[in-house]
Every structure is written in C-alpha cells, then in structure tokens.
Amino acid sequence: MSGRGVLCFSRPPRVAAAGCVGGRKEAEGPLAEGFDALVEDTRCGQPSWELAESALARRALDIALEKARLAPENLDAALGGDLQNQCTALAYAMRGVNAPFVGLYNACATMAQGLGLAAALVSGGFLHRAAALASSHFCAAERQFRTPLGYGGKRTPTAQWTVTGAGAVVLAPGGPGLPADGAPVHIAGAAFGRVVDAGVTDITNMGAAMAPAAWDTIARYLAATGRTPAGLDAIFTGDLGLVGSRLLVRLAQLDGAALENHRDCGLLIYDRTRQAVGAGGSGAGCSACALCAHILPGLAAGRWRRVLLVSTGALMSQLTAQQGQSIPAVAHLVELAAGTSGQEGGSQ
Amino acid sequence: MGRDCAWAFAVGGGICRLGEALRTGYLAAGHTLTDAAALTSVTLVALSAAATALGWYQKLAARAGAGTLVPITGFANAVVSPAIEFKAEGLVTGAAARMFTIAGPVLVYGAVASALWGAVWYLLRPWVAA
Numbered sequence: 001m002s003g004r005g006v007l008c009f010s011r012p013p014r015v016a017a018a019g020c021v022g023g024r025k026e027a028e029g030p031l032a033e034g035f036d037a038l039v040e041d042t043r044c045g046q047p048s049w050e051l052a053e054s055a056l057a058r059r060a061l062d063i064a065l066e067k068a069r070l071a072p073e074n075l076d077a078a079l080g081g082d083l084q085n086q087c088t089a090l091a092y093a094m095r096g097v098n099a100p101f102v103g104l105y106n107a108c109a110t111m112a113q114g115l116g117l118a119a120a121l122v123s124g125g126f127l128h129r130a131a132a133l134a135s136s137h138f139c140a141a142e143r144q145f146r147t148p149l150g151y152g153g154k155r156t157p158t159a160q161w162t163v164t165g166a167g168a169v170v171l172a173p174g175g176p177g178l179p180a181d182g183a184p185v186h187i188a189g190a191a192f193g194r195v196v197d198a199g200v201t202d203i204t205n206m207g208a209a210m211a212p213a214a215w216d217t218i219a220r221y222l223a224a225t226g227r228t229p230a231g232l233d234a235i236f237t238g239d240l241g242l243v244g245s246r247l248l249v250r251l252a253q254l255d256g257a258a259l260e261n262h263r264d265c266g267l268l269i270y271d272r273t274r275q276a277v278g279a280g281g282s283g284a285g286c287s288a289c290a291l292c293a294h295i296l297p298g299l300a301a302g303r304w305r306r307v308l309l310v311s312t313g314a315l316m317s318q319l320t321a322q323q324g325q326s327i328p329a330v331a332h333l334v335e336l337a338a339g340t341s342g343q344e345g346g347s348q
Numbered sequence: 349m350g351r352d353c354a355w356a357f358a359v360g361g362g363i364c365r366l367g368e369a370l371r372t373g374y375l376a377a378g379h380t381l382t383d384a385a386a387l388t389s390v391t392l393v394a395l396s397a398a399a400t401a402l403g404w405y406q407k408l409a410a411r412a413g414a415g416t417l418v419p420i421t422g423f424a425n426a427v428v429s430p431a432i433e434f435k436a437e438g439l440v441t442g443a444a445a446r447m448f449t450i451a452g453p454v455l456v457y458g459a460v461a462s463a464l465w466g467a468v469w470y471l472l473r474p475w476v477a478a
Contacts, residue, residue, distance in 0.1 A: 048436045148433035150400045151450065152409025152416045152425045276410070 207244025
C-alpha cells in the first residue's frame with residue numbers, strides 16, 4: 001500500500017485468460033480481429049435486449065473459462081457489473097453458473113473496478129481463481145437511459161455510442177510453483193478513484209464529466225508509485241471519447257504532465273470517420289472489450305510492456321439528471337505488465 | 349451545420365410537399381376542404397407509424413433532425429416508437445403506459461396553451477371580431 005486506495009501487489013496475479021464478445025458495430029470497428037466472438041444478431045435469439053446483454057456476458061465468461069481450461073466450479077468468485085437497473089444483465093447471466101458472484105456497479109468504470117478488486121483478492125491469497133467481467137448493450141442502454149430505438153432523435157456531436165459487448169478476465173495467482181497458464185500478463189497494481197464532480201450537467205457529454213475523475217486517479221497513482229507517463233508504454237482510458245480525451249490531456253498539461261501515450265478505448269473500438277458513433281464508444285463493455293480484444297493481446301505479443309487501464313464511469317441516473325444534478329464521475333485504474341522481468345517480477 | 353440545415357430543409361420540405369400532394373389528391377377525389385385536411389394528417393401519421401415500425405424513420409431522422417421532428421410525422425414517431433420499444437414489458441404496463449413518455453408533455457402543454465388562448469380570445473373577441 002503506497003497511497004490511499006493505491007495498491008501495489010507484491011504477488012501480482014496473472015491473467016490466466018480473457019474472453020470477449022462484441023456485436024455488429026464492433027465487428028465493423030478496428031478491433032474486430034481481437035474479439036473472440038462477434039454476433040451478427042445482437043438480440044442473441046433472446047426475447048429482450050436485456051437478456052441479450054446477459055447472453056453476451058455469459059458467453060464472454062464461458063470463453064475466458066474455456067481458454068483458461070477451467071470449469072465454473074474452479075472459480076472462487078466472479079466480480080462484475082453492467083449498466084442495467086439493479087445490475088440485472090450480470091445477475092441474469094450468472095444464473096446457473098456455479099460460482100460465487102459479487103455484483104458491482106460503477107457504471108463504465110466497472111471493468112477496472114472488478115479487475116482491481118479481483119487482483120487484490122487473488123494477490124492476498126483470499127481467492128485462488130477469480131474472474132472480473134463487465135458488459136453493456138447499446139439497445140438496452142438506449143431504452144433505459146435515452147429514447148426508444150425507433151425514435152427519430154438527433155444525437156449531439158458530444159454524445160457517445162454504448163458498446164454492445166462483454167469482456168471477462170480470469171485471474172490466477174502469479175509466480176513460480178503455481179499452475180502455469182501460459183499467459184505472461186500480470187496485474188501489477190490498482191487504484192480506486194475518488195468521486196469527482198466537475199459540475200457538468202449535460203448527460204450527452206459524459207466524456208467531459210469523466211475526464212477530471214480520470215486525471216485525478218492517474219495523478220494519484222503516478223504520485224503514489226513514482227511512475228511517470230513516459231515510463232509507461234500506454235495509458236488507456238475507458239470511454240472518455242473525443243471530447244473527454246482532449247480534456248484529459250489538457251488537465252494533465254495544467255499539472256505539468258505530458259500524456260503523449262494516452263489512448264482511449266472509446267476511440268479505439270470504433271472508427272469515428274466511418275462509423276456514426278458521435279464522440280466515440282462508451283459503456284461498461286467498452287473498456288472490458290478493448291482490454292480483452294486489444295490491450296491484453298498487445299501485452300502478450302510484446303507490443304507494450306507496461307500499461308494503465310483507467311476505466312471511467314459517470315455515476316448519475318436518469319432521476320438525478322432530471323432533477324438538475326451534475327454528473328459525479330469516478331475512475332478506477334489497473335496497471336498491467338507483461339512478462340516476469342518487470343520490477344514487480346511476479347515473485348512470491 | 350450547413351449540411352444539417354440542408355438535410356432538415358430538404359426532408360422537412362419533402363414531407364410537407366407530400367402532404368400538399370395528398371391534400372390536392374383528396375380534394376380532386378371530391379372531399380371537402382376540412383375532410384381533405386383531416387385525411388392528409390391521418391395518412392401522414394399512418395405512413396410515419398409504418399416507417400417507424402420498419403425502422404426507417406429513425407434512420408432518416410438521424411440525418412434530417414428537425415426536418416423529421418417538426419412535421420406531424422415526427423409526433424406520430426414519438427408515440428409509435430415507445431409503444432414498439434416497451435412492448436416487451438407488456439401491452440398494458442409497457443406499450444400503453446409508455447406510449448406517451450415523449451408525446452405526453454406535448455399533449456399536456458398543447459392542451460394548456462389552447463385553453464389559455466381560448467380565454468384570451470374570449471376577452472379579446474368583442475374588440476377584434478367584426
């Protein structure tokens with residue numbers, strides 16, 4: 001422990017496997033090749049969009065477990081969440097899965113939140129195998145948070161497009177002497193964010209509401225660990241989109257930091273020039289999918305050695321927004337490192 | 349901005365042109381002026397409902413913006429789209445209850461505004477009406 005809410009693991013858990021599933025728009029996006037499965041029918045043969053999201057989440061978990069050569073019975077816990085009311089997408093997905101389930105909610109920050117918690121529990125020896133997962137579905141989110149799908153509304157340019165997809169990561173204890181998983185990536189550290197409210201009331205501009213929270217968490221993590229942005233190969237934010245990404249870089253500049261290696265999952269998952277997605281992707285599934293389809297494979301392939309994933313969540317509800325309240329935001333962070341030659345070294 | 353305005357103008361104008369063509373057609377078919385106007389509205393609403401159900405209206409609206417929002421077809425879309433969307437929650441608690449989530453405020457304030465204007469007109473009439 002080297003700062004409030006900042007965790008540096010002396011026994012960094014290893015990423016045993018990851019699985020992710022995307023929808024049609026994700027299949028047309030730049031990260032399509034990294035997905036384990038892409039569904040043409042985004043209804044997934046289900047009677048509702050809500051259950052379709054559950055089906056996506058379940059499939060992502062199944063794929064991750066299969067890749068890790070584990071059965072649900074081998075899982076000590078699954079930690080995850082989604083955007084639906086009362087976190088129902090994952091609750092319904094976990095029906096019939098023989099594993100303890102810890103439901104989480106931090107909106108689009110859920111993936112890093114779950115991964116950080118799972119890593120802490122595995123690193124501390126409380127759990128042997130844990131999964132972190134998150135999902136979102138464009139159609140389920142639209143009908144809950146915005147207008148019906150068939151309604152002829154025009155989206156503002158700052159609005160973002162909820163990712164239809166789910167990602168799941170299975171963690172196992174790191175270091176020698178334990179079952180080898182063949183995955184060289186480990187979770188070196190994590191940081192849980194503070195709730196930051198920058199006074200943004202426009203719910204079609206959540207990137208702007210979340211950027212200050214993202215910088216708050218990144219800055220605290222850098223200060224606590226002594227790392228510098230230049231010492232990291234990349235800093236991935238969850239879903240700041242175009243507007244939030246620009247603000248993040250500006251906020252860092254004001255604090256005298258240069259975020260030259262910053263990338264945003266919401267801008268990676270879609271091609272804004274080809275796909276009509278407004279300011280980029282968003283949703284709990286956004287950073288989950290980008291993590292599993294892009295970041296983890298990139299680390300495994302040696303493209304990067306040390307990166308941060310900073311999932312960002314806007315914590316308002318329809319009710320608070322209608323009551324005129326501004327948008328509180330939070331960002332949780334995990335540090336991912338490849339290989340065992342890093343300074344944490346995966347040592348026991 | 350300029351492109352959005354052009355889309356709104358062309359599509360909104362196109363819908364109004366269609367309405368005018370329908371009205372002329374109904375008049376030519378021998379309907380009275382009032383009946384032709386009513387039939388025109390009914391036809392546009394039916395066409396908009398069908399286009400919404402087929403998923404076409406929102407695709408057009410994504411480009412046309414106010415061009416599809418302002419004409420009567422936009423109002424039909426605002427009623428039909430939640431009815432279709434919330435069918436999954438049942439015909440009573442879903443489709444029927446949610447049908448006016450978007451159009452409801454328009455109806456409420458439309459009725460209030462017409463009542464207020466009615467009162468104003470009642471007071472003004474002795475002076476303005478011949």
